[in-house]
Amino acid sequence: QVQLAESGGGLVQAGGSLRLSCAASGRTFSSRDMGWFRQAPRKDREFVAVITWSGGTTYYADSVKGRFTISKDNAKRTVYLQMSSLKPEDTAVYYCARARVPSVADYTKEENYNYWGQGTQVTVSS
Numbered sequence: 001q002v003q004l005a006e007s008g009g010g011l012v013q014a015g016g017s018l019r020l021s022c023a024a025s026g027r028t029f030s031s032r033d034m035g036w037f038r039q040a041p042r043k044d045r046e047f048v049a050v051i052t053w054s055g056g057t058t059y060y061a062d063s064v065k066g067r068f069t070i071s072k073d074n075a076k077r078t079v080y081l082q083m084s085s086l087k088p089e090d091t092a093v094y095y096c097a098r099a100r101v102p103s104v105a106d107y108t109k110e111e112n113y114n115y116w117g118q119g120t121q122v123t124v125s126s
Helices: none
Strands: 003-007 010-013 018-025 034-039 046-051 058-060 068-073 078-083 092-099 113-116 120-125
Touching: 003 092, 003 113, 018 034, 018 092, 018 120, 034 068, 034 078, 046 068, 046 078, 058 068, 078 092
Parallel strands: 010 120
Antiparallel strands: 003 018, 018 078, 034 046, 034 092, 046 058, 068 078, 092 113, 092 120
16 A cells, blocks of 8 residues: 655745655555646646656656756655745645556556545645
8 A cells, every 4th residue: 555645835925935745655666657746726637747766757747847846765755846936826736646557658647646645735825
């Protein structure tokens, strides 16, 4: 069984920064891609960023590219999302997720992830 727990959300002014953490329990943490998704009010959940199981490659949604950075620490079994230059449109509940298999074909698809955290709220005020 894998459990994911996000933390680090909160209220921040536009232009500010936050770092989200996702602590994982269970085996296979280091052998699966790990992603971040978000869901804004009245919107579908959307892909934000992913880091491959090796940690060598990262991908980002166009809306966050250049502002967000995903990283992982296998020893701490934790994935991070450093968010900078935050905008009001970044307001959402942020979820981390673990991929079903190593190196998923389409990392932007929710169905390719089988474990999810409970989410952490990020609110960016203008």
